[in-house]
Amino acid sequence: MLEVINLSASAGCFVLNNVSLAVIPSACHVILGPTGSGKTLLLESVIGLRNPQGGRVVLEGQEITGLPIERRGLSYVPQDLALFPHMTVRENILYPIRIRGSNEDIENGIVRELVDSLGIRHILDRSVRNLSGGERQRTALARAVASGRKYLILDEPLSALHESLKKELWYLLKDLQRRYELAILMVTHDLEEAFFLGDTVSVILEGKLCQQGRKEDVYEHPSSVEVAGFLGIRNLFHVNRASVSADSLLMYCEDLGTTLTLPLSSLKSRSLETSSLALGIRSEEIAVLMPGELTPHVTNIIEGIVRDTFENGAFLTLIATGRGSSTSLETVLPRMVAKKLGLLRGSPVFLRLPEDSLFLVDIDSAGPFERLSS
Amino acid sequence: MSFKRISIACSVATFGVYAILILSLFYFFRRETLWDTLLSERTLFSIRLSIMAATISTLLSIVIAVPSAFALSRYDFLGKRAVDTILELPMIVSPAALGAMLLIFFNNPLGLWIQDHGPQFVFTFYGIVLAQFVTVAGVATRLIKAAMDEIPVRYEAVARTLGASPAQAFRTVTLPLSRRGIYAAAILSWAKALGEFGATITIAGSMSMKTETLPIAIFMRLSSAEIEGTVVLILILVSIGLSILYVVRFLSTGASYA
Numbered sequence: 203m204l205e206v207i208n209l210s211a212s213a214g215c216f217v218l219n220n221v222s223l224a225v226i227p228s229a230c231h232v233i234l235g236p237t238g239s240g241k242t243l244l245l246e247s248v249i250g251l252r253n254p255q256g257g258r259v260v261l262e263g264q265e266i267t268g269l270p271i272e273r274r275g276l277s278y279v280p281q282d283l284a285l286f287p288h289m290t291v292r293e294n295i296l297y298p299i300r301i302r303g304s305n306e307d308i309e310n311g312i313v314r315e316l317v318d319s320l321g322i323r324h325i326l327d328r329s330v331r332n333l334s335g336g337e338r339q340r341t342a343l344a345r346a347v348a349s350g351r352k353y354l355i356l357d358e359p360l361s362a363l364h365e366s367l368k369k370e371l372w373y374l375l376k377d378l379q380r381r382y383e384l385a386i387l388m389v390t391h392d393l394e395e396a397f398f399l400g401d402t403v404s405v406i407l408e409g410k411l412c413q414q415g416r417k418e419d420v421y422e423h424p425s426s427v428e429v430a431g432f433l434g435i436r437n438l439f440h441v442n443r444a445s446v447s448a449d450s451l452l453m454y455c456e457d458l459g460t461t462l463t464l465p466l467s468s469l470k471s472r473s474l475e476t477s478s479l480a481l482g483i484r485s486e487e488i489a490v491l492m493p494g495e496l497t498p499h500v501t502n503i504i505e506g507i508v509r510d511t512f513e514n515g516a517f518l519t520l521i522a523t524g525r526g527s528s529t530s531l532e533t534v535l536p537r538m539v540a541k542k543l544g545l546l547r548g549s550p551v552f553l554r555l556p557e558d559s560l561f562l563v564d565i566d567s568a569g570p571f572e573r574l575s576s
Numbered sequence: 577m578s579f580k581r582i583s584i585a586c587s588v589a590t591f592g593v594y595a596i597l598i599l600s601l602f603y604f605f606r607r608e609t610l611w612d613t614l615l616s617e618r619t620l621f622s623i624r625l626s627i628m629a630a631t632i633s634t635l636l637s638i639v640i641a642v643p644s645a646f647a648l649s650r651y652d653f654l655g656k657r658a659v660d661t662i663l664e665l666p667m668i669v670s671p672a673a674l675g676a677m678l679l680i681f682f683n684n685p686l687g688l689w690i691q692d693h694g695p696q697f698v699f700t701f702y703g704i705v706l707a708q709f710v711t712v713a714g715v716a717t718r719l720i721k722a723a724m725d726e727i728p729v730r731y732e733a734v735a736r737t738l739g740a741s742p743a744q745a746f747r748t749v750t751l752p753l754s755r756r757g758i759y760a761a762a763i764l765s766w767a768k769a770l771g772e773f774g775a776t777i778t779i780a781g782s783m784s785m786k787t788e789t790l791p792i793a794i795f796m797r798l799s800s801a802e803i804e805g806t807v808v809l810i811l812i813l814v815s816i817g818l819s820i821l822y823v824v825r826f827l828s829t830g831a832s833y834a
Contacts, residue, residue, distance in 0.1 A: 251733050271736040278737035284730040288752045298738035301748070349738045 203227060204248075204276075204353050204385060209257035211247040218243050218409045220257070225402075227352070230379055230386040232400030232417075234393065236432065240409040241389035242281075245357050248387065249278050261353065277351040281358045283342040285330040291341050292326040298349035312382075316344045319381070320374065336367045343375070347382055356388035360395065372398050393434060397421055405429050423561050430482050430563050436532045437488070438563070441479040450557075453481055457529035463501050464560050478565040485519070487559035488533035490543060491552040502555040504531065508545055513537065522551050598814060601807045609804040619809065621785055622793040629701065629789060630769035633708035637716040638762050645720035646746060650729065663714035675707055675778025682779075703780035704787055708769035716765045723757020724750065760824045767820040771813060 204225040211218045218240040225231040235241050247254045250271040259267045259274075266274045277298075285294050292308055299306050299313070308317060308326060317323050320340040325333065330341060339359060346354055360368045376399065379386055390396050396403055397417050404414035405424075413425040424430035430438055443454040451464040462481060472479070496503070506522040509530065513519075518540040520533050531553060545551060577585075613619055647653070648660055666674060681687045682698050690697075697703040727750060735745040751758075773791035780787040782796055790813050797806040 249733070249737060270742075271733060272739055272741055274737075276737060278734055280730050280734065282728075282730065284728065284734040286731060286735075286749055286753075288755075297735070297740075297748075301735075301738060301740045301744055345738065351737075355737075 203260075203262060204387060205258075205260040206244075206248060207258045207260060209244065209247055209254050209259065211243055211252055211254045213243050213252070216240065216243065216409060218247070219411075221406070221411045222257075223404050223411065223414055225353070225385050225387045227385050228379070228383040229401040230388065230399050231402045231404065232396040233387070233389040233404045233406055234391070234396040234400075234432075235389070235406035236391055239406050241391075241406055242357055243409075244406070245278075245355055245387070245389055249276050249355050250274055275351055276353045276355050277346040277349045278355045279342050279346050279357065279359045281361060283338055283359065285333075285338060285342055285345075287329075287331055290327055290329055291322060291333070291337075294330060294341055295326075295344045295348050297345060312350070313344075313348050316347055319377070320344050335363050336371065339363065339371055340374070343378060347378060347384070352383065352385055354384050354386045354388075356386060358390050359388075361390070361392070368395070375399060405432060407432060424482065424563055426564050427480055430480075435482050435484055437485060438480050438482045439529065440565075441481050441562070444474045444479065446474070453479075453562075455481055457527065458504060458524050458531075459527040460504060460524065462555060462560060464557055464562070468560065468562050470562075472562065472564070479562050480565050481560055482563055483555050483560050485532045485534045487556060488531065489554040489556065490520070490533060490535055490539070490545070491554050492543065495554075496552060500554060502557060502560070504553045504555065506531065506551050506553060508547055508549045508551050510547060511540070511545065518545075520545060520551070522553060601810055604803045604807045605811075606804045610808050613805045613808040614812070618785060618788070619793065619812075622788050622790050622809075623812065625701070625704070625788065626770055626790040629704045629708055630766050630772075633705045633712060633769045634716075634762055634766040636705070636709050637713040637765050638720075638758065640713055641716040641720050641761065642751075642758060644717045645724055646750065648717070648721050649724040650732075663718050666711045666714050671711060671772065671774025671776075672778055673774075674710055675775035678703075678707060678710065678775065678779045698779060699781045699783065699787060701780075701787070704776050704789060707775035707779050708772045711772050711775055712765040712768050715768065716761045719761035719764065720754065720758055723754040723761070726757075727753045756827050759827045763820050763824045763827070767817050770816060 206221060206223050209218070209221045216238075221244055223231060223233070233241050233244060243252065246252045248259050250266075250269065254267065257267075258265055261275055266276075286297065289297070295313060295317070296306070296308060306313065308314065317326065320343065322337065322340050322344060325337055325341075330338065333341065342359065360371050363371065372395065375386075378384060386399075388399065390399075400417045402415065403417045403420045405412045405420065407428055412429045413420055420429075421433070424433050424435065427438060439455040439457040441453045442456045445452045446466065449466050451466055451469060452461050453464060454461045464481075491500075491503070504522075504524045506524045506527075508520060508522050510521040511518055512521075514534075516537055517534050518537045520535065520540065521530050522533070523530055533553060644659075648656065669677075679698065682691055695702045697706050731749045731753065732742075732745040735749045736742065740748060771791055772789075773795065776787075776789055777792055777795070782788060782792045784796070788796065790809060794806055794809045794813070797809060
């Protein structure tokens with residue numbers, strides 16, 4: 203296991219504060235954060251390019267914080283890949299083998315398998331200066347895996363690729379991870395990439411690790427307004443009054459002008475008396491009801507008016523406000539469904555906020571929350 | 577006149593100044609003097625001496641400059657700024673002053689001890705090499721450092737994560753990538769050493785058939801009013817120098833690490 207324990211580092215006036223995380227063998231841990239949040243600083247401190255100001259890095263029980271880069275047992279692929287420009291693809295891939303003094307050729311063992319599985323046999327004798335973006339990524343991954351190290355550190359290695367090629371490489375990276383039982387610590391600002399590749403995810407904002415856990419938990423239950431905002435959750439509402447009724451939580455949101463019901467388990471370890479809370483729901487979780495679906499036992503219904511619609515390929519983003527409320531709700535639905543429902547600007551609409559899709563987040567600071575809800 | 581035209585006119589004018597200087601040599605050029613001067617034992621000795629001294633001083637400079645440039649480019653260490661500044665010394669101090677500094681050093685106790693227990697530098701071939709070395713070592717270091725600064729540090733970091741020691745990363749990645757810069761620095765240093773005069777004459781003197789390098793030979797022929805012979809020697813020096821610069825231009829193109 204690769205453990206980062208209370209790591210602090212700085213670059214200029216930027217400070218990375220007390221970060222702890224763990225990458226378990228054969229798993230992928232993704233550090234997710236916007237540009238300038240300290241992701242690269244964290245990686246550089248882990249691989250030894252920077253000296254941390256505090257904390258430890260432990261690999262399989264052995265502290266490696268003070269070890270030179272080459273003795274840390276971590277393979278690194280930076281954002282620009284750093285393929286050696288004076289070498290061919292073959293020489294780049296064989297570099298970690300040659301540097302150990304071995305005369306193994308490309309046709310031996312793991313390297314042959316790598317070359318074939320990554321589909322780069324036809325470019326082996328090409329200079330790396332003449333490769334396409336995808337070929338460069340494949341070569342960099344082959345070189346990193348050929349080093350025989352089980353821990354791979356990736357710094358946004360796919361950020362420069364276009365969407366279709368990027369997705370192709372996600373599958374390839376997953377395949378490599380499983381085939382060679384690699385543990386990967388990777389940083390990205392791409393939410394889709396993080397939740398596709400990661401087994402566990404950490405969210406880092408302004409040098410602070412805000413949340414980490416299984417990707418499902420981070421996705422479904424952001425821990426704070428800041429994290430929820432970064433994860434693209436637009437529907438966040440201040441909880442003005444909260445109470446417990448039987449096995450449910452009743453949350454009154456002045457923004458929506460209504461009381462919403464949640465399962466009691468949503469409260470987790472929070473206390474209603476001391477917590478300042480907001481209620482969130484992902485746009486894609488809000489259901490638009492057909493008139494026949496409106497029955498008395500269906501809860502959390504908001505009757506509103508369509509304020510705007512935006513087409514986004516196969517989907518339609520719908521902005522609505524509840525009657526008597528100025529706060530907008532955003533929902534996403536298939537374009538065909540929207541067409542069937544005849545949803546146009548000014549149409550009345552019934553939105554259902556399913557109990558299980560609602561989640562509570564802590565309000566640490568008012569700034570971003572105010573911005574999101576307005 | 578547009579800015580473009582003005583700037584082109586300036587560059588052509590600069591070329592013109594040097595071209596006129598070179599062409600004016602031919603006013604005193606005599607074909608019969610060319611072969612007499614070129615094939616004379618004294619001239620051939622000067623050419624041989626100049627080439628040998630310039631080659632040795634350049635090799636010594638490069639051997640010192642490569643690791644120095646790497647240290648200045650990659651590491652922070654106590655006194656780095658002082659080292660970086662003093663590299664410019666040969667450019668800010670006149671060559672004659674540099675030679676005088678060497679002469680004064682060899683009259684100090686340490687210098688005298690070196691001369692007593694090692695090679696003689698004053699008025700010898702070693703003196704020529706030393707004068708050329710102090711003139712070009714700083715420039716060579718500065719040029720190689722500039723080449724190494726262009727190479728992203730990430731290459732070395734990645735090489736090390738792949739198992740290379742710092743020395744291996746330097747040998748297999750940094751050195752090959754800065755090869756063009758090192759060649760260019762070596763050739764420019766060699767050309768500068770070949771033409772070095774002030775420091776050389778101050779420490780090694782101007783003894784015919786002993787310490788008479790090409791620039792000193794030019795000075796000596798001019799002093800004795802042998803204009804035609806002087807012109808031939810200048811043309812030899814200019815031909816060697818311009819050929820070298822042409823090679824440097826060729827080597828300096830195409831290095832990019834982006």
